[in-house]
Amino acid sequence: MRAARFSRLPSAAPLAAPGALCVAVLGALCVVLIAAPAAWGDALTPEYSPSRNANDIHTLYVISLAIGAVIFLLVEGVLITSLIRYRRRRGGAEPAQIRGNTPLEVGWTVGAVAILVVLAGITFAYLSDVTTPQRSSASGLNAGTEVAALHQPAVPGGHSLQIHVNGQQYIWRFDYPGAQQVFSYHDMYVPVGTTVTLKITSSDVAHSWWIPKLGGKADAIPGHTNDTWFRVDKPGRFNGQCAELCGENHADMRATVIALPPDQFRLWMARQAADIRQSQALLSLARRIRGQGP
Structure with missing residues (x-):
């Protein structure tokens, strides 16, 4: 009788899975970090610079990041849409199995080459400003030392x-x-x-x-x-x-x-x-x- 009575007691609630606990902890940590004012300062890009060469590097980084983000969202969007729309329904027939698509493969190959050419062109457009020293300002120190580096252009019209x-x-x-x-x-x-x-x-x-x-x-x-x-x-x-x-x-x-x-x-x-x-x-x-x- 006593054993039967104990068998009717409600069982203890199962413990949360370790994976779910880790996700919860990481989520809370992300919320705390995002709430910090400094967390968003130059989080995805190099820090803002007072020097022209570093600013040009920053601009190139932002352009590359923007193009990469668009490509990532496009690819992931097509992938997720395909997984949802063309998945096999329960009890339904197997979807068509496509082994290749020549026009599509040619298209993304040409697209990748075009993106590479654009990035290379933008990089070379900024490269001169990155490597060529900037003129000293009128309020700067007249150091009296001409630049004479072998692999570096001289400062235009001034001293450094x-x-x-x-x-x-x-x-x-x-x-x-x-x-x-x-x-x-x-x-x-x-x-x-x-x-x-x-x-x-x-x-x-x-x-x-x-x-x-x-x-x-x-x-x-x-x-x-x-x-x-x-x-x-x-x-x-x-x-x-x-x-x-x-x-x-x-x-x-x-x-x-x-x-x-x-x-x-x-x-x-x-x-x-x-x-x-x-x-x-x-x-x-x-x-x-x-x-x-x-």
């Missing part, structure tokens, strides 16, 4: 500030032109309104210079020099990261470009030169005290 960038495990070194030795690590200081050309190399392994808001990547290769450029018209800080796996501390190889008004940049150059001279004098004194020569 040329900085030598050297990648080292796991830090960046920046050497500035001038009679006085000026260099810095990690932070690159530049004047606003001035075209800055970079000569990039490495002293150990392959690295990759990349400040997303200031243009494309440029590899730093031992024994070889690559060139790139940017121009910032407003003061600001622009962060970057080595984009080439270069060792166990690769994640620590960051860089920051700090754009200053020309007068503040001159003050920084003078202060940096004085600090370097003082440090070298103290090092020389310490060596003499230890009897290690001058």
Whole structure:
């Protein structure tokens, strides 16, 4: 009697399937991320840039993304429509089995070639602006250094500030032109309104210079020099990261470009030169005290 009574009790509700739980958690996480104001900022495209070359790269990216999105929606729309409309009905006859369609295959082949030609034409139309340094503005620093890079056109009708960038495990070194030795690590200081050309190399392994808001990547290769450029018209800080796996501390190889008004940049150059001279004098004194020569 007691066993029969227990058998009439309602059974416990089945636990939710693990797959459904994962979907619910991921859905909630997506809602939280979408609700964050910063989540939509340049979520699908590169960040907005103050430099013309990076803006041209941004434009090319948006055009390619738009064309790709249209193609994706078209293909997926046709696929889903075909799956629904031409599926086999329950109890119905088997739909016609189509093994090939020559006009359709020729059509999408020609269409793919046409899209490729259009993208190539747009890319070459922007390529000159991406690779050719922009003229320094009237308010920029008169650096007095002509661009003379082998693979990079000269700045039209003006001067630029040329900085030598050297990648080292796991830090960046920046050497500035001038009679006085000026260099810095990690932070690159530049004047606003001035075209800055970079000569990039490495002293150990392959690295990759990349400040997303200031243009494309440029590899730093031992024994070889690559060139790139940017121009910032407003003061600001622009962060970057080595984009080439270069060792166990690769994640620590960051860089920051700090754009200053020309007068503040001159003050920084003078202060940096004085600090370097003082440090070298103290090092020389310490060596003499230890009897290690001058």
